[in-house]
Amino acid sequence: MAGVLDSVNQRTQLVGQNRLELLLFRLGGEQLYGINVFKVKEVLQCPALNEIPKRNPVVCGVAHIRGGTISIMDMNQAIGRRPLPDVENCFVIITEYNRTTQGFLVRSVERIVNMNWEDIHPPPKGAGKENYLTAVTEVEGKLVEIIDVEKILAEVSPLPEEISEGVFEDGIAERVVQKHVLIVDDSTIARKQIQRVVESMGIKTTLKKDGREAYEYLAGLVEDGVDPYAELVLVISDIEMPEMDGYTFTAEVRNHPGLKDLHIILHTSLSGVFNEAMVKKVGANDFLAKFNPDELARRVNDRVLEMTGESVLEEDEGEE
Structure with a gap:
């Protein structure tokens, strides 16, 4: 996986053409999942994790990566499934969402695929309101599910939603x-x-x-x-x-x-x-x-x- 993201900085030409690139990964089974490459900073073998007191169960621990301390979340557990076993042999996808950096523990990372947003579709209506998907697509005949990471983060570490006094004018x-x-x-x-x-x-x-x-x-x-x-x-x-x-x-x-x-x-x-x-x-x-x-x-x-x-x-x- 060392070179899978080597050319991320050269991929910005896709933006504005209704195109994206997905990093494909797996969690507990054979189902493929995807995340936009632009959200990904790095992919690495799961580093040593340090537990933190009173942590959310979804948070496996924190890791010291490139001079910083990053929370690592079990994505399989975050979407309502069992924790991933054999953590030391899993991978971590380091991402940046909503101005923060966090890591997501996954079973394996596959490859990057070039996609058109027209081929990315909303979740089926029968998926229910509580699902963790923002979209689905198909790659080589296989269904790829795109997880609503913002939903996970809102549940694990909710952001303040109140507006401070005096920010907007009366009336x-x-x-x-x-x-x-x-x-x-x-x-x-x-x-x-x-x-x-x-x-x-x-x-x-x-x-x-x-x-x-x-x-x-x-x-x-x-x-x-x-x-x-x-x-x-x-x-x-x-x-x-x-x-x-x-x-x-x-x-x-x-x-x-x-x-x-x-x-x-x-x-x-x-x-x-x-x-x-x-x-x-x-x-x-x-x-x-x-x-x-x-x-x-x-x-x-x-x-x-x-x-x-x-x-x-x-x-x-x-x-x-």
């Missing part, structure tokens, strides 16, 4: 009482986190689970003669999504004459220096790393002020 919702925020994310947990932040500001929300569903919704508004600018405050979209990713979704919106000026924030757990360049390339208005409720609320607040001209008025009054 901000009254300025956009007839409008709503469109939230686009394939993770049920992420959608709910964003929804709670926006609705705690008093602003209504509409939720869509991927870029294609969101784009069809927006295009449908135009076809029905509804002015999307009269309907929406802004769009908050994830990047990693089945069917159509956030970059492609943004580019499609910008190419639609009736939608091209919508305010879009790309809100994602993806990390990397390519993000800023890609935001500019596809024409998004802003980029925000997941998940900080204060930062998210501040962006929504600022957008409302920009729409209503309040910020301009306040600056003019200050100059007087």
Whole structure:
């Protein structure tokens, strides 16, 4: 496995083409799972683990890796199954999600495959609301399940979701009482986190689970003669999504004459220096790393002020 991720830094050209690369791995059985290569920092044989007191049962322990201390979670146990046996012969996938680094214990790591987001599909409806999948795909006739890592992290180490006092202005919702925020994310947990932040500001929300569903919704508004600018405050979209990713979704919106000026924030757990360049390339208005409720609320607040001209008025009054 030493060289499996050697060329990760050269793979950014796939971004913006509705493509991704999946690192395939296995847990307790023959089922294949996948994780976006852009979330992966390193793959290594399971190092020596140190137990920590009062740890979550899913956390196997902590490991000292490259000068840092990282929590290692048993992914098989995290999705409701038995702990992986023979830990010393397992592998650890070091990932970066939501501004933190963590490791996931897996049975084996297979290879990297190049995929198109159009071939990545939402979980079957019969999978139930409590499943740990964000998507499924097929590789060489075999089903690959893509796990909702954000759901695992929210259960093991919940992030604060309360907005600090004074982050948004009093009465901000009254300025956009007839409008709503469109939230686009394939993770049920992420959608709910964003929804709670926006609705705690008093602003209504509409939720869509991927870029294609969101784009069809927006295009449908135009076809029905509804002015999307009269309907929406802004769009908050994830990047990693089945069917159509956030970059492609943004580019499609910008190419639609009736939608091209919508305010879009790309809100994602993806990390990397390519993000800023890609935001500019596809024409998004802003980029925000997941998940900080204060930062998210501040962006929504600022957008409302920009729409209503309040910020301009306040600056003019200050100059007087």
